[in-house]
Amino acid sequence: MRGFELVRPATLEEAIRLLDTDDPTVRPLSGGTAIMQMMKTGIFKPSRLVSLSSLAGDHSAITLDDKGFLSIGAMTxxxxxxxxxxxxxxxxxxxxxxxxxxxxxxxNAATVGGALAHGDPHMDLPPVLAALDAEVIAQGPGGQRRIPVADLYAGYFETVLQRGEIIASVSVPPRNGCNSVYRKTTTRTADDWPALGVATSLGRGEGVLQHVRLFASAATERMTRLGSAEAHLRGNRPEAKLLEEAGRIAAQEVEVIDDAHGSAAYKVALVAVQVRRALHEALQQGSEQ
Amino acid sequence: MVCNDMNDKAAVVRRIRFRLNGRQREAQVASHENLVDLLVRLDLFGARESCGQGLCGCCTVLVDDIAVSGCLTLAQLVDGCEVHTVEGLAEKGKLDFVQQAFIDEGAFQCGFCTPGFVMMTHELLKRIPEPSEPEIREYLSGNLCRCAAYPEIIRAVQTAARNRPDPAGVAGEHA
Known part of the structure; x- marks a missing residue:
């Protein structure tokens, strides 16, 4: 690891000022568990790291508002x-x-904000929070804006966050009777980075699927919404045949990449199976309630 | 060992103050040093950098009573913190109840991973005083023992849970 400057701003505003630069070697550091590995392997060589550790006190609250929205501070x-x-x-x-x-x-060290902002498609939280319709509250030099987690990623390790923008918190809406499932496939240990992550959230009404969210990650260059599979499900009765078709459609629409966790061909086959299983699992949860 | 193989030209060295195993310490620390580098420099060899990725648990230390991977912790960031390593668990020449349980159950062969397991066991027993076997397995899943002493390690944790002196006293050890 090479030397760099490590600064510890005391407020979010100060952190934003320090990060408001075009220099890509100036980056924020929260829990550090992911970025330290990139630094150790020489993939990332910072000139300055802006440690957000002093902001943990003000930005680690988990609260529920009177409308049932859950707010999780980014440093939680x-x-x-x-x-x-x-x-x-x-x-x-x-x-x-x-x-x-x-x-x-x-x-113990990694934070919710870091897990979202890092942009590694192998992260587990982005598809889960996207399926839950969560939004991030991003704070930047120009003020605050809300970004659905579903729209947060522009590419491989790339978010839509602008210069100087930091995720301040995440807002998760009430469940409204929906059931959500995340299915993680690892090809080494159970707690490894996933080869594929599939997250879904389903809500039924009048015998048909009304609310459908379906996301894939890890096997893809960035977290991907499985829109065609969602459309195939929406408005229809959740029968076994429909769920299987949705799995096949998902496998067709998703762009899968080869990596150390498995070949693209293997992961395409996984998508069909895991989407089907995730849908079954969510429906089963729903019928148990 | 610390800086000689690194390009530390750009490093910013800063003096930090922190408590280490109950004693106030000061050290000059370069920005890119991790906590294991610093501990080694202070003659503490219990936390070992092994995988360097936070996967194996050999570098487990407690920072403000929370178990972290020393290899993923920038040393400058422990400024003002309380750091506990395996060396601080008992006075010189003595063993604390977790260390003793590992010996009683023969829960190691080479011993390289043992300090990490011992520190994780401390955090586990603080959180769950009487953990079930699945809870022990889950909690220690991020600690690897290449000698595969896992059955003995699980027994050692159960023995430690039984022999735990007095919860208040244990908390006091870390205070």
Whole structure:
């Protein structure tokens, strides 16, 4: 690892000022678990890291507003999300996902904001939060804006965040009777980076699927919404044949890449299977309630 | 060992103050040094950098009572923090109840990973005083033992849970 300057702003505004530059070697650092690995392997050589650690006090709150929206501060650690009773009650999928997301030490350090802003398509939280219709609240030199997590990624390790913009918090809407599932396929250990992540959220009414969200990640260059599969499901009765068709359509529409976690051909086959299973699982959850 | 193989021309060296195993310490730290580098420089060899990616747990230390991978922690960021390593668990020549349990159950062969397992076990027992076997397996899944002493390690954690002195006293050890 090469030397660099490490600065620790005390406020979000100061951090934004420090990051308001065109220099790509100036980057924010939150939990550091992902960026440290990029620095150690020489993929990323910062000139200056803006540590957000001093902002943890003001930006790690988990709150619920009177309309049932869950707000999670960007500096909240994954461990805090995992053990939060409020999260368990209002977004039970999140603590469940944590069990197989890296390990206890990584979850103790890694933050929700970092997991979203890093832009690595292998991250587990982006498809999960996208399926939950979550939005990030980004704060930048020009003020604040809300970005759906579904629209956060422009490409491989690339977000739509503008110069100087930092994710300040994440807002998760109420579930409204929907059931959500994340299916993670790893090809090494259970808690490894996924070869494929599939997240879905389903809501039924009058015997048909009314609310359908379906996302794939890890096997793709960036988190991808499976729009054709969603359209095939929406408005129809959730029968086994329909779910299987949705899996096949998803496998056709998704652009899968080869990497150390498996070949593209293998992962295309996985998409069809895991989409079908995720849909079944979500429906089963719904019928148990 | 710390800086000689690195391009530290651009490094900004800063003096940090932190508590290490209960003692106030000061050190000159370069921006790119990680916490294991710093501990080694301070003659503490219990936390070992092995995988360097936070996967193996050999570098587990407690920062402000939270288990982290020392290899993924920039040393300058422990400025003002409380750091605990395996060396601080008991006074010189003695063993604490977790270390003793690992010996009683023969929970290691080469011992390279043991300090990390011991520190993780401390955090586990603080969070779950009487963990079930699945809870132990889940909690320690991020610690790797290449000698594969896993069955003995699980027994050691159960023994440690039984022999744990007094929860208040344990918290006091870390305070």
């Amino acid at each position: 650690t994954l461990a805090a999300v995992e053990h939060s009773q409020v999260v368990l009650q209002h977004a039970p999928l999140l603590p469940k996902v944590m069990k197989r997301l890296a390990n206890v030490r990584v979850r």
